[in-house]
Amino acid sequence: MLHQTNLTVNEAGHLAVGGVDTLALAREYGTPLYVLDEDMVRSRMRVYVQAVKAHMRAGSLPLFASKALCCKALCRMAKEEGMGLDVVSAGELYTALAAEVPAENICFHGNAKTEEDIRYAIASGVGYIAADGEEELERIDALAARSSVRQRVLLRVTPGIDPHTFAAVNTGVVDVKFGVPIPTGQALEATVRALEMEHIDLAGFHCHIGSQIFDAGPFCLTVDVMLDFLDQVRGRTGYTAELLNLGGGFAVAYEEGETAPDCGEMIRLMAERLTERCEQYDYPLPAVMLEPGRDIVGAAGVTLYTVQNVKSVPGGRHYVAVDGGMGDNPRYALYGARHTALVADRAGEIPDTSVVLAGRCCESGDLIGENVPLHSPRQGDTVAVLVTGAYNYSMASNYNRVPRPPIVALKDGKSRLIVRRETVEDVAALDL
Numbered sequence: 005m006l007h008q009t010n011l012t013v014n015e016a017g018h019l020a021v022g023g024v025d026t027l028a029l030a031r032e033y034g035t036p037l038y039v040l041d042e043d044m045v046r047s048r049m050r051v052y053v054q055a056v057k058a059h060m061r062a063g064s065l066p067l068f069a070s071k072a073l074c075c076k077a078l079c080r081m082a083k084e085e086g087m088g089l090d091v092v093s094a095g096e097l098y099t100a101l102a103a104e105v106p107a108e109n110i111c112f113h114g115n116a117k118t119e120e121d122i123r124y125a126i127a128s129g130v131g132y133i134a135a136d137g138e139e140e141l142e143r144i145d146a147l148a149a150r151s152s153v154r155q156r157v158l159l160r161v162t163p164g165i166d167p168h169t170f171a172a173v174n175t176g177v178v179d180v181k182f183g184v185p186i187p188t189g190q191a192l193e194a195t196v197r198a199l200e201m202e203h204i205d206l207a208g209f210h211c212h213i214g215s216q217i218f219d220a221g222p223f224c225l226t227v228d229v230m231l232d233f234l235d236q237v238r239g240r241t242g243y244t245a246e247l248l249n250l251g252g253g254f255a256v257a258y259e260e261g262e263t264a265p266d267c268g269e270m271i272r273l274m275a276e277r278l279t280e281r282c283e284q285y286d287y288p289l290p291a292v293m294l295e296p297g298r299d300i301v302g303a304a305g306v307t308l309y310t311v312q313n314v315k316s317v318p319g320g321r322h323y324v325a326v327d328g329g330m331g332d333n334p335r336y337a338l339y340g341a342r343h344t345a346l347v348a349d350r351a352g353e354i355p356d357t358s359v360v361l362a363g364r365c366c367e368s369g370d371l372i373g374e375n376v377p378l379h380s381p382r383q384g385d386t387v388a389v390l391v392t393g394a395y396n397y398s399m400a401s402n403y404n405r406v407p408r409p410p411i412v413a414l415k416d417g418k419s420r421l422i423v424r425r426e427t428v429e430d431v432a433a434l435d436l
């Protein structure tokens with residue numbers, strides 16, 4: 005996994021991220037510690053900004069899916085690099101606005117928005133609300149009427165594409181909690197209703213087919229299904245969409261043997277397919293939004309832990325327990341996600357044992373991984389878990405009242421805190 009160019013082994017044999025010694029970071033900031041290579045985050049953002057500018061129509065915009073890692077510093081980076089933001093809650097919207105992301109570049113999502121969410125989004129002047137269905141359209145219409153505005157809306161539709169089998173119009177994949185299905189005809193009916201609503205300004209449609217997509221095929225298939233749908237909508241209502249939001253899902257390499265895709269090239273292929281289909285249907289080329297999350301921050305993140313205990317069960321497995329776990333990285337507990345780990349003190353050494361990397365919570369399922377190859381781990385070592393920038397901090401919890409780790413960002417070889425360490429007082433601060 006050290007094939008990631010920002011990860012190196014320095015002269016002391018320690019793991020370095022962006023040239024910065026991880027043991028020095030662990031000493032300065034303590035562990036567990038989220039380390040984020042800001043140079044890498046910004047360069048991933050530029051890939052999307054440049055590819056969208058080069059290949060998509062004017063008015064197109066990549067949005068950072070802030071659910072992957074939401075804090076003010078990340079929102080500021082997205083704004084500075086020319087991205088908008090995808091938010092899913094009042095909390096994410098508040099963070100984006102506090103970071104002075106222009107409201108018109110924000111799209112507010114969510115499959116179960118509350119009335120407060122919708123009011124807050126409208127009052128903040130967000131560029132778009134992605135409506136998840138007909139009932140929600142009615143609520144947005146009513147709340148926009150009360151504020152005397154016409155709210156720009158995207159209707160979230162489910163194209164019925166399985167990104168991992170390339171199967172299209174598969175009812176299995178429309179049986180999900182998000183969006184209005186195209187294959188069942190419900191999306192067309194919801195569009196007809198949206199166009200009748202006085203305070204809804206339908207800008208276009210949104211879809212998101214899934215995550216960890218390694219090539220352009222499923223995205224191109226999505227373009228096919230969406231253009232066919234747009235053509236049906238135009239046939240029935242005369243309406244043409246000016247905007248198509250094709251969601252996120254661009255993959256990162258978590259394990260040895262996986263190769264991160266060339267996302268700039270994927271975007272070029274998507275744009276090419278979109279132009280082809282627009283010509284075929286004689287449809288005006290819509291502007292495009294994309295919502296990468298994982299690929300912006302995933303590989304830029306490394307979590308550092310200190311080994312607390314090592315034990316071998318005779319006839320059983322070898323356990324290495326660290327000072328973090330499911331509280332800061334619930335991905336293994338949630339979906340068996342695999343990460344590469346290494347002993348940062350001896351980063352150049354070849355692993356000589358396979359361990360269960362266990363967390364500190366009072367829960368047997370609190371594991372960071374099983375069958376994790378490590379080099380002679382012992383108490384006091386620093387273990388680095390790689391590719392933890394996405395869906396780690398943002399999914400962290402205070403289970404067992406363990407405070408959440410801080411995030412330190414690395415830029416030009418220097419470190420700075422962008423989220424401070426939580427304290428036990430913070431954790432108890434809401435108790436009455």
Ligand SMILES: Cc1ncc(COP(=O)(O)O)c(C=O)c1O
Pocket residue numbers: 069072090113212214215216251252253254295296297298299
């Ligand atoms: C609507 C929407 N957009 C974007 C994303 C980001 O996906 P990823 O982090 O895989 O790029 C998600 C992820 O769940 C999503 O639901």
